[in-house]
Amino acid sequence: QVQLQESGPGLVKPSETLSLTCAVSGYSISSGYYWGWIRQPPGKGLEWIGSIYHSGSTYYNPSLKSRVTISVDTSKNQFSLKLSSVTAADTAVYYCARLSRSSGPIDYWGQGTLVTVSS
Amino acid sequence: QSALTQPASVSGSPGQSITISCTGTSSDVGGYNYVSWYQQHPGKAPKLMIYDVSKRPSGVSNRFSGSKSGNTASLTISGLQAEDEADYYCCSYAGSSTFVVFGGGTKLTVL
Numbered sequence: 001q002v003q004l005q006e007s008g009p010g011l012v013k014p015s016e017t018l019s020l021t022c023a024v025s026g027y028s029i030s031s032g033y034y035w036g037w038i039r040q041p042p043g044k045g046l047e048w049i050g051s052i053y054h055s056g057s058t059y060y061n062p063s064l065k066s067r068v069t070i071s072v073d074t075s076k077n078q079f080s081l082k083l084s085s086v087t088a089a090d091t092a093v094y095y096c097a098r099l100s101r102s103s104g105p106i107d108y109w110g111q112g113t114l115v116t117v118s119s
Numbered sequence: 120q121s122a123l124t125q126p127a128s129v130s131g132s133p134g135q136s137i138t139i140s141c142t143g144t145s146s147d148v149g150g151y152n153y154v155s156w157y158q159q160h161p162g163k164a165p166k167l168m169i170y171d172v173s174k175r176p177s178g179v180s181n182r183f184s185g186s187k188s189g190n191t192a193s194l195t196i197s198g199l200q201a202e203d204e205a206d207y208y209c210c211s212y213a214g215s216s217t218f219v220v221f222g223g224g225t226k227l228t229v230l
Contacts, residue, residue, distance in 0.1 A: 105170035
C-alpha cells in the first residue's frame with residue numbers, strides 16, 4: 001500500500017522560506033509516476049502547486065512558479081517543496097501526492113500538514 | 120476565484136440522484152479529456168472518485184459516474200447515501216502553460 005507522509009515546520013515567518021518533505025513508503029519513486037504538492041487554505045478550495053518526475057522534470061503552477069522549487073531524492077525515497085517569500089496568503093494545509101501523469105490524476109494523498117505563516 | 124465553476128452546494132435525499140457541474144473553457148475542460156473528481160470529508164485528504172472524465176478507480180462505487188459535454192463536466196451520484204455527504208472538487212488539465220486548475224468545490228448535503 002502506497003503511503004505518503006508530509007513533514008516540516010508548522011509555523012513560518014513572513015518573507016521566509018517554507019520547506020516540506022514527503023516520505024513515500026510502499027512504492028519506489030524511481031519506479032515511475034509523478035509526485036506533487038497541492039495546498040488548501042483553511043475553509044477554501046484546492047490549489048495545485050506543482051509536480052516532479054523521478055528524473056527531475058518539474059511542472060509548476062504559473063502563479064507560484066517564481067517562488068516554488070520541488071525536488072526529489074530517490075536515495076531516500078522522498079521529495080520536497082520549497083516556497084520562498086511567504087506571506088499570510090500561503091497559510092494552508094499542504095498535501096503531497098502521487099500522480100499518474102504530470103498533471104494528474106492524483107491517486108494517493110498524504111494526510112496533509114497545516115503550515116501557518118505568521119510572525 | 121477558481122478557474123473552474125462549480126455550484127457552492129447541492130443536496131438530495133437518500134436514494135436519489137444528484138449531479139454536480141463543473142464549467143470551464145475550451146482551454147481546459149473542453150479541450151482535453153483529463154477531468155477528474157475528488158471527494159473530501161471534513162479534516163481528511165481528498166479521494167479520487169473519477170478520472171479522465173468518466174473512468175472509475177478500483178474500489179470506487181459504481182454509483183459515481185462522470186461525463187462531459189463541451190466545456191462542462193458533470194459528476195453524478197446515484198442512490199445517495201449518508202456517507203456521500205462531503206465536498207467535491209473537479210480538476211482539469213489546462214494545457215502546458217496553466218497546467219492544472221481546480222473548481223471551487225461543491226458541498227453535498229444528504230438530507
